[in-house]
Amino acid sequence: MSTPSQPLVPPSTFRSAGVLVALQGLLALVVAVVLLVRAVGGVEDSAANGYGTAGWFAVVGVAVGAAGGALVAGKRWARAIALVVQFLLLPVVWSLLTDSHQPLYGALLGLVVVAILVLLFSPPSSRWMAAEYGDVDEEM
Numbered sequence: 001m002s003t004p005s006q007p008l009v010p011p012s013t014f015r016s017a018g019v020l021v022a023l024q025g026l027l028a029l030v031v032a033v034v035l036l037v038r039a040v041g042g043v044e045d046s047a048a049n050g051y052g053t054a055g056w057f058a059v060v061g062v063a064v065g066a067a068g069g070a071l072v073a074g075k076r077w078a079r080a081i082a083l084v085v086q087f088l089l090l091p092v093v094w095s096l097l098t099d100s101h102q103p104l105y106g107a108l109l110g111l112v113v114v115a116i117l118v119l120l121f122s123p124p125s126s127r128w129m130a131a132e133y134g135d136v137d138e139e140m
Helices: 012-040 047-072 078-097 103-121 123-133
Strands: none
Touching: 012 047, 012 078, 012 103, 012 123, 047 078, 078 103, 103 123
C-alpha cells in the first residue's frame, strides 16, 4: 500500500484566493471603523444602530480576514468559509447592479467574487483539496 504524495504547499490559485479573501476582511474592518466614527459623531439616526452595524462589520471582517490568512497558509478548512462568504455576496452584487443603482461598486465586487470562486474551484485548487483523501485517480 503506497502513501499518496500530497503537496504540502498549496497551489498559487488557492493562495491567491486567500489574498483576495483577506482583502475582503480588511475592507470589512475599514467599514467598521468608518461606521464607528460616524456613530460617535452622531451621524446615524440611532446610536445603537450605528454601533451595532460597526460591531457586525468588525466581527465579519475578523472572521473573513482570518479565513483569508488561513487560505494563504494552506489550511483546507478555510475554503468552506471563503466559499460561503462569496455565495452570500452574490445577491449583494446583484442588488448593487440593479436596485441600488451602484453599477460601478457592483461590477467591482462582482469581479472579486467571481475571481475568488474561479480560483477556489480551479483544477489545481480542487486537486490539492482532494489530495488529502488519497489518490483520486485510483480506480476501485
